[in-house]
Amino acid sequence: xxxxxxVLAQILDPIRIILVGIAFFVSRLVEHQGARLLGLIxxxxxxxxxxxxxxxxxTGGAAWISAAVGVISNVLxxxxxxxxxxxxxxxx
Numbered sequence: 661x662x663x664x665x666x667v668l669a670q671i672l673d674p675i676r677i678i679l680v681g682i683a684f685f686v687s688r689l690v691e692h693q694g695a696r697l698l699g700l701i702x703x704x705x706x707x708x709x710x711x712x713x714x715x716x717x718x719t720g721g722a723a724w725i726s727a728a729v730g731v732i733s734n735v736l737x738x739x740x741x742x743x744x745x746x747x748x749x750x751x752x
Contacts (some may be wrong), residue, residue, distance in 0.1 A: 663729060670711075670733035679707050680737045704739040 670676060673721030683703035690696040712723040 666729050680734050684741050
């Protein structure tokens with residue numbers, strides 16, 4: 661239950677959504693496919709680690725668990741953005 665609450669709180673965080681959205685759309689500008697994917701993975705991991713360690717000032721196991729769950733949340737946000745982009749391209 662606790663991990664589910666953490667995931668929902670992270671998915672609904674507007675600052676996280678904006679940062680992940682910026683990372684997603686900037687990665688779409690890169691022409692080389694490998695660099696695009698690597699850059700997106702690094703950005704998602706950095707955003708996931710940024711919140712618990714820097715913003716919230718957590719340390720120890722709680723911060724690492726929050727960062728790991730943050731990666732999952734970031735991937736879910738990217739999947740939603742990719743789906744919305746695909747839907748937009750089909751409609752328009």
